[in-house]
Amino acid sequence: MSTRSDAGSGVATTENPHRILHKVTFIACAIFLAVQVIEGALMIPLILVYFGFPQIGIQEICAELYNIAYADNDRNCRYPYPLFFQDPTPEPDHKESKGDVFGPVIPPRTHYKVPGWREMIAIVERHRAAAKAASGVLDHE
Amino acid sequence: MSDAGGSPSDEKLLEKAKAIQKKADRHLMIGSGLIGTMVLGPLGVPSFVYGLWLLYKAERAKLPVRPYLMTFVGCLVLVDGFMNTLGAAIDVLASHSLIVRTFVMGIGLWIDSGYIWQFNTLPVGGTSAPGEKAWEIANVFVLFPMRTAAAWGFLSMKRWGLQWMMITCWMGVYAWVGYMWNLTTYSQMRLVDIAFPVYGWWLYNLWYLTPFIILPYLYTIDPKTFTDD
Numbered sequence: 001m002s003t004r005s006d007a008g009s010g011v012a013t014t015e016n017p018h019r020i021l022h023k024v025t026f027i028a029c030a031i032f033l034a035v036q037v038i039e040g041a042l043m044i045p046l047i048l049v050y051f052g053f054p055q056i057g058i059q060e061i062c063a064e065l066y067n068i069a070y071a072d073n074d075r076n077c078r079y080p081y082p083l084f085f086q087d088p089t090p091e092p093d094h095k096e097s098k099g100d101v102f103g104p105v106i107p108p109r110t111h112y113k114v115p116g117w118r119e120m121i122a123i124v125e126r127h128r129a130a131a132k133a134a135s136g137v138l139d140h141e
Numbered sequence: 142m143s144d145a146g147g148s149p150s151d152e153k154l155l156e157k158a159k160a161i162q163k164k165a166d167r168h169l170m171i172g173s174g175l176i177g178t179m180v181l182g183p184l185g186v187p188s189f190v191y192g193l194w195l196l197y198k199a200e201r202a203k204l205p206v207r208p209y210l211m212t213f214v215g216c217l218v219l220v221d222g223f224m225n226t227l228g229a230a231i232d233v234l235a236s237h238s239l240i241v242r243t244f245v246m247g248i249g250l251w252i253d254s255g256y257i258w259q260f261n262t263l264p265v266g267g268t269s270a271p272g273e274k275a276w277e278i279a280n281v282f283v284l285f286p287m288r289t290a291a292a293w294g295f296l297s298m299k300r301w302g303l304q305w306m307m308i309t310c311w312m313g314v315y316a317w318v319g320y321m322w323n324l325t326t327y328s329q330m331r332l333v334d335i336a337f338p339v340y341g342w343w344l345y346n347l348w349y350l351t352p353f354i355i356l357p358y359l360y361t362i363d364p365k366t367f368t369d370d
Contacts, residue, residue: 032217047244091261
């Protein structure tokens with residue numbers, strides 16, 4: 001392959017020094033584009049058919065997916081969902097969470113006890129005293 | 142593209158090519174926009190294929206239309222941009238519509254349980270996977286709209302289109318690295334107990350590695366073929 005400066009010469013008759021790279025790009029682009037178009041067009045129908053559409057309705061599939069996600073057979077897929085719902089609580093939160101199965105519901109709470117203004121001094125002093133008392137007990141033994 | 146300056150027949154030919162190019166681009170734009178919505182995807186394919194076919198026919202007739210490789214590169218980024226903008230936007234903004242709940246939880250159960258695990262639990266609906274929402278917002282509102290606009294500028298053969306293709310492709314590299322590390326960090330939660338683990342994820346997402354295949358091309362084309370306006 002010749003030098004890069006040839007590419008910018010702008011003369012139409014010169015051979016493209018990057019023709020191999022451009023050929024590879026063309027093939028890759030054609031494949032990628034074809035797959036993207038197929039995915040964009042067919043992914044939703046494919047998923048619906050996989051889960052049993054049209055024998056079972058979309059709402060039933062949705063409800064079953066909720067049931068799987070929350071290991072709870074009482075979950076429903078509310079439809080139509082109100083556009084301006086008054087209750088901002090996320091839909092699945094209306095049910096008791098299966099936190100014991102899936103771990104804590106995120107976002108997790110840290111439950112930290114944040115020390116107040118210079119309260120750390122009292123805490124450290126308390127710890128020091130406790131350590132001293134412990135070592136003092138050990139000394140007597 | 143430079144001005145005609147030739148014989149009247151040349152000018153006529155250029156005008157014809159320009160009209161075909163414009164018509165084809167409009168179809169490509171509408172088609173890829175519809176494909177990008179996922180939900181309306183099947184409706185977009187005829188328009189998109191028709192646009193490509195118009196350009197193919199024009200090139201076969203030796204009309205001076207945009208090189209086919211350039212069309213493919215631009216369209217790839219256009220579809221990629223639309224799919225990631227609108228496709229992720231449905232999870233961000235339409236997470237309670239019936240079709241989106243079914244689609245997103247369904248694909249979650251297929252390839253990435255981050256999209257079904259505690260779905261719609263957080264105040265901002267959709268995926269609850271750690272860190273995922275942040276990437277969605279950054280992609281939907283920053284990166285991919287820019288990439289879509291850049292692809293449009295590139296297809297229109299504007300200089301800024303080429304420049305922004307480069308910029309947003311590098312941003313795409315950044316997003317890939319960040320997204321992959323987030324996904325990998327939580328892979329024990331996201332890529333287990335699903336229908337098609339790791340290989341399924343790659344089969345679905347491999348095709349969005351567009352920045353990596355396009356960047357070398359962008360640096361080896363002649364910027365002089367792009368117009369300044």
